[in-house]
Amino acid sequence: MEVFTSIPSLKNFLLQQRLQNKSIGLIPTMGALHEGHISLIDTAKIQNDIVVCSIFVNPTQFNNPEDLAKYPRTLEEDCVMLENAGCSAVFAPSVEEMYPEKPTLTINFGLLETVMEGASRPGHFNGVGIVVSKLFNIVEPHRAYFGQKDLQQVMIVKRMVEDLSFNLELIICPTIRETDGLAMSSRNRRLGEEERAHAPIIYKILLDAKDKIQNGDDIEEVKESVQLEFHVLAGFELDYFEVVNTKTLQPIHTIAEAGTTALCIATFLGPVRLIDNIIF
Numbered sequence: 001m002e003v004f005t006s007i008p009s010l011k012n013f014l015l016q017q018r019l020q021n022k023s024i025g026l027i028p029t030m031g032a033l034h035e036g037h038i039s040l041i042d043t044a045k046i047q048n049d050i051v052v053c054s055i056f057v058n059p060t061q062f063n064n065p066e067d068l069a070k071y072p073r074t075l076e077e078d079c080v081m082l083e084n085a086g087c088s089a090v091f092a093p094s095v096e097e098m099y100p101e102k103p104t105l106t107i108n109f110g111l112l113e114t115v116m117e118g119a120s121r122p123g124h125f126n127g128v129g130i131v132v133s134k135l136f137n138i139v140e141p142h143r144a145y146f147g148q149k150d151l152q153q154v155m156i157v158k159r160m161v162e163d164l165s166f167n168l169e170l171i172i173c174p175t176i177r178e179t180d181g182l183a184m185s186s187r188n189r190r191l192g193e194e195e196r197a198h199a200p201i202i203y204k205i206l207l208d209a210k211d212k213i214q215n216g217d218d219i220e221e222v223k224e225s226v227q228l229e230f231h232v233l234a235g236f237e238l239d240y241f242e243v244v245n246t247k248t249l250q251p252i253h254t255i256a257e258a259g260t261t262a263l264c265i266a267t268f269l270g271p272v273r274l275i276d277n278i279i280f
């Protein structure tokens with residue numbers, strides 16, 4: 001496995017691969033890898049000759065300086081995991097390599113970003129849009145892999161690929177969970193022992209809400225009961241629980257309004273902010 005920190009060296013490697021007609025799959029990450037990331041690598045390996053994983057904690061998508069400072073960085077361990085997973089190349093640039101100057105571009109994703117993560121983390125999707133576009137332009141992958149755990153990110157990247165005619169196929173991969181149901185996430189490493197023990201309730205509450213909505217309970221009442229449940233749970237501070245149309249990400253009032261419904265949640269558990277969702 002090759003590790004690149006400079007854009008020209010990575011581009012040169014990829015040019016050689018393209019000259020041999022090799023197909024390229026890209027998995028953008030911020031590192032601190034877990035089995036969720038490895039599932040994206042595994043899928044990409046089946047569908048491509050060459051698999052490139054980028055590891056870059058992108059400062060432009062963080063609106064909270066403490067979140068950026070405390071984001072886990074484990075490059076050496078990540079490289080061992082990627083090597084074992086059969087990844088072909090890692091791209092781990094410095095901030096200066098990616099942003100010799102602070103980008104001035106702003107991207108407006110319209111209604112897709114006025115809700116949930118976009119509403120709670122101002123500027124977040126602008127930063128995601130810029131870095132993902134840069135990665136697409138640098139790597140020019142045939143396919144790019146994203147996890148459903150970050151559902152709003154997936155819908156925003158999908159829209160960007162269409163709007164800007166990026167010549168690639170977007171592959172959305174299912175959320176991988178711990179055996180107790182907690183969605184795998186790099187930020188889980190920041191949970192204390194007690195917080196970690198309580199964290200699986202997030203998925204349980206999602207499943208319970210799904211059952212109620214599918215059994216015909218009123219969506220507004222389900223939302224209120226979820227808010228109440230979190231209110232009395234020690235250590236949790238619910239940011240949002242939304243019932244949305246999976247495509248538009250706009251809140252719905254009955255499941256008949258959407259082809260597919262998504263239940264999306266973000267909650268603080270101690271100082272750590274976790275997100276999850278289920279689609280049905």
Ligand SMILES: Nc1ncnc2c1ncn2[C@@H]1O[C@H](COP(=O)(O)OP(=O)(O)OP(=O)(O)O)[C@@H](O)[C@H]1O
Pocket residue numbers: 028029030031036037039040145146147148149150173174175176177183184185186187188
């Ligand atoms: N549990 C998971 N299952 C499947 N894909 C995942 C999972 N967790 C993250 N991914 C995907 O991996 C890619 C890189 O995500 P990222 O590096 O931000 O990891 P993360 O675990 O989501 O970290 P965090 O949420 O703490 O920022 C994204 O496309 C993300 O959706």
Ligand SMILES: CC(C)(CO)[C@@H](O)C(=O)[O-]
Pocket residue numbers: 028029030056058061128131132150153
């Ligand atoms: C897509 C991404 C790597 C862009 O920095 C990040 O938002 C993530 O890890 O999901």
Ligand code: BAL
Pocket residue numbers: 061150153
């Ligand atoms: N996993 C999405 C990236 C972020 O939380 O900033």
